Amino acid sequence: xxxxxESEWSSLLRAANAGDGSAYQRLLKQLAPVLRSxxxxxxxxxxxxDADAEDIVQETLLxxxxxxxxxxxxxxxxxxxxxxxxxxxxxxxxxxxxxxxxPIDDYAEFLAEEAExxxxxxxxxxxxxDSLPSVQRKVVEAIAVSGASIGEAAERLAxxxxxxxxxxxxxxxxxxxxxxxxx
Amino acid sequence: xxxxxxxxxxxxxxxVEKTPLSRALLYGLVPGILVSLLLYGPxxxxxxxxxxxxxxxxxxxxxxxxLAVFAxxxxxxxxxxxxxxxxxxxxxxxxxxxxxxxxxVIIELxxxxxxxxxxxxxxxxxxxxxxxxxxxxxxxLVGALIALHRGAPDNPGLAGAAxxxxxxxxxxxxxxxxxxDDSPLFVATWYGLAVLVVMAVGALAGSRxxxx
Numbered sequence: 001x002x003x004x005x006e007s008e009w010s011s012l013l014r015a016a017n018a019g020d021g022s023a024y025q026r027l028l029k030q031l032a033p034v035l036r037s038x039x040x041x042x043x044x045x046x047x048x049x050d051a052d053a054e055d056i057v058q059e060t061l062l063x064x065x066x067x068x069x070x071x072x073x074x075x076x077x078x079x080x081x082x083x084x085x086x087x088x089x090x091x092x093x094x095x096x097x098x099x100x101x102x103p104i105d106d107y108a109e110f111l112a113e114e115a116e117x118x119x120x121x122x123x124x125x126x127x128x129x130d131s132l133p134s135v136q137r138k139v140v141e142a143i144a145v146s147g148a149s150i151g152e153a154a155e156r157l158a159x160x161x162x163x164x165x166x167x168x169x170x171x172x173x174x175x176x177x178x179x180x181x182x183x
Numbered sequence: 184x185x186x187x188x189x190x191x192x193x194x195x196x197x198x199v200e201k202t203p204l205s206r207a208l209l210y211g212l213v214p215g216i217l218v219s220l221l222l223y224g225p226x227x228x229x230x231x232x233x234x235x236x237x238x239x240x241x242x243x244x245x246x247x248x249x250l251a252v253f254a255x256x257x258x259x260x261x262x263x264x265x266x267x268x269x270x271x272x273x274x275x276x277x278x279x280x281x282x283x284x285x286x287x288v289i290i291e292l293x294x295x296x297x298x299x300x301x302x303x304x305x306x307x308x309x310x311x312x313x314x315x316x317x318x319x320x321x322x323x324l325v326g327a328l329i330a331l332h333r334g335a336p337d338n339p340g341l342a343g344a345a346x347x348x349x350x351x352x353x354x355x356x357x358x359x360x361x362x363x364d365d366s367p368l369f370v371a372t373w374y375g376l377a378v379l380v381v382m383a384v385g386a387l388a389g390s391r392x393x394x395x
Contacts, residue, residue, distance in 0.1 A: 025194035
């Protein structure tokens with residue numbers, strides 16, 4: 001385990017929570033492969049094929065996003081992240097009627113992983129994005145899929161920047177809530 | 184959708200919940216408590232001469248004890264509402280409080296003649312107690328659950344139960360200022376049952392409403 005990873009992640013999340021979007025993006029990009037292998041391990045332990053692993057990764061990233069205020073800045077960030085990931089894995093398994101005990105004491109081994117992987121495709125967002133109000137869906141799609149900035153999305157959709165921000169946040173919050181509401 | 188695309192959208196959204204969970208809980212509880220006080224005033228109000236008798240040990244105990252539980256249950260709910268929150272120290276304190284309650288019952292059994300045990304246990308209005316404590320707990324419970332909804336409890340049912348304990352302890356303390364039954368035998372039994380009911384409701388509500 002790289003000791004500096006914890007301090008790097010915590011300073012990135014601290015910056016992110018203070019409004020630094022590029023620090024936040026860097027953090028999430030670092031987390032994605034780590035979460036991916038953690039999720040795969042969890043599914044393997046439950047003897048479930050890991051075809052849906054990327055869905056759970058996406059649900060976890062959304063949960064981290066919407067709940068990032070629940071991290072206390074002076075506390076270690078890695079256990080917080082893996083507790084959220086474990087929660088999402090257990091939830092996903094429960095939906096299939098499976099229960100597993102998933103200790104996170106051994107998460108340290110995942111911190112070392114930094115394999116460069118191509119970006120993976122998950123179905124979670126696609127499955128739920130159509131249920132969003134159309135403005136929220138258009139904003140999320142413009143920024144996520146077409147790679148527009150807030151300003152570009154505002155121009156393209158003839159909205160104010162503030163309205164785009166609000167729609168983006170509400171859309172992401174609604175997507176995160178979709179993961180919670182289906183039992 | 185590619186995970187990288189999702190990440191781009193997440194990074195573009197700078198909005199973070201600014202209110203700390205503890206303050207959110209306060210904001211949720213205060214209106215709930217006010218609603219309960221508004222019910223309490225016209226409905227029953229304090230017992231006659233409350234201030235004159237409040238130093239009587241049994242009366243003091245039955246008011247202060249739920250307040251002590253209330254003071255622990257708040258931080259407990261907050262710990263349970265956070266990933267990696269540590270509930271253990273608070274559970275330990277609540278365990279000590281439970282021993283205090285058992286101690287009070289034992290002392291009461293020693294000082295009370297045996298033929299009064301049953302009378303004091305049954306008291307005057309066990310049913311009223313069982314109805315009013317949950318009633319005074321309802322609004323604070325709703326407020327606490329709304330506040331905890333901003334959290335991310337690893338076990339939503341457990342966090343809901345802690346919210347129930349918090350609200351139930353408040354309801355019990357409030358009802359204690361009216362209730363004419365002062366024996367710890369009565370308090371441990373009927374107050375205890377009433378708070379357990381509120382906790383069960385909280386657990387049930389939490390397991391649905393506090394999912395994330």
